[in-house]
Amino acid sequence: xxxxxxxxxxxxxxxxxxxxxxxxxxxxxxxxxxxxxxxxxxxxxxxxxxxxxxxxxxxxxxxxxxxxxxxxxxxxxxxxxxxxxxxxxxxxxxxxxxxxxxxxx
Numbered sequence: 664x665x666x667x668x669x670x671x672x673x674x675x676x677x678x679x680x681x682x683x684x685x686x687x688x689x690x691x692x693x694x695x696x697x698x699x700x701x702x703x704x705x706x707x708x709x710x711x712x713x714x715x716x717x718x719x720x721x722x723x724x725x726x727x728x729x730x731x732x733x734x735x736x737x738x739x740x741x742x743x744x745x746x747x748x749x750x751x752x753x754x755x756x757x758x759x760x761x762x763x764x765x766x767x768x
Contacts, residue, residue, distance in 0.1 A: 678708040678712065679705045679706070679708035679709035679712055679714070679717040679720070679721055680705075680717060680720075682701050682702070682704045682705035682708060682721075683702070683705045683717070683720050683721060683724055685701040685705075686698050686701045686702040686705055686724045686728065687724070689701060690727065690728065690731065695728060695731040695732050696732075698724075698728045698731070699725075699728045699729075699732065702721065702724045702725045702728050703725070705717075705720070705721040705724060706718070706721035706722065706724075706725060708721075709721040715748060715752065718748060719745050719748045719749060722741045722742070722744045722745035722748070723741070723742065723745040725737070725741040726738050726739075726740075726741035726742035726745060729741060
């Protein structure tokens with residue numbers, strides 16, 4: 664249903680979010696194989712859109728799906744990628760905050 668609404672709107676924004684939700688749906692329904700396919704699509708779209716939070720979400724979902732399937736090396740790779748990207752964001756935010764404080768802002 665979400666995909667139908669998205670298709671009718673014919674927007675490119677938030678495409679990876681729709682696919683991420685489909686991944687969660689497939690996981691909740693116990694269909695890890697389908698979850699793997701849609702999580703890969705979510706990652707592809709996040710890369711096209713270049714929205715960091717969507718890339719992080721897609722990497723995290725890929726890690727969860729691979730864990731569900733028992734593919735531990737892939738699980739570690741995707742979850743490491745997600746946490747590394749989160750740390751880069753947090754480092755940039757703290758660096759900006761520290762610079763503002765040093766200038767009295």
